Amino acid sequence: MRLSGSVGGEVGSTASGIRRIGATANEVKPAQASVGEGVATEGGADSIPPRNRGVHDVLEASSKSDAAQAYEDSLPGAVYDIETRKKIAPALRFENPNPRGKSEVRFDGRDINNPKILIDRKLNVTTKSKQLADLRRWAEALKQNPDYSVRIEVPSIAAQRNAIRMIEKANVADAPITVKVAE
Secondary structure, three states, X not given: OOEEOEEOOEEOOOOOOOOOOOOOHHHOXXXXXXXXXXXXXXXXXXXXXXXXXOEEEEEEOOOOOHHHHHHHHOOOOOEEEOOOOEEXXXXXXXXXXXXXXXXXXXXXXXXXXXXXXXXXXXOOOOXXXXXXXXHHHHHHHHHHOOOOEEEEEEOOHHHHHHHHHHHHHOOOOOOOEEEEEOO
């Protein structure tokens, strides 16, 4: 798998094959590995997280508007797979109480200083049923993965107020979900 990011439409690679989106040529860093997550270490099988716990990376095709995709791509650390042209996104595993639902929730990226903080960028925030259901699934996944938290990043103070209103309406204000105006 070759990985790459893009800056202003430019697609490049490095000796490691990875370029983080939003990085200049001098700021390219290897992707953060999920060390110890789902991988047997010296501790043996006891150190493997339970099934449907922890974070793994998934390939994700985009169906967003160009503006929403550009905002998401400006997240430091965003990475794409060159071969499939799909974004590599972190997914938090959990036991979904809905037997027909997926056993993971996906995010746009991770905090580059703390990979246990999952980031979801939202250009527009609504209180429509899909976004409320997504928040409730996040809260359930976070309850089952107490070492993780979520940060919603929005482009303005008005969007921040809407995101807080959305969290309150979804009745998940006690979940470790914060809202920040992205820089």
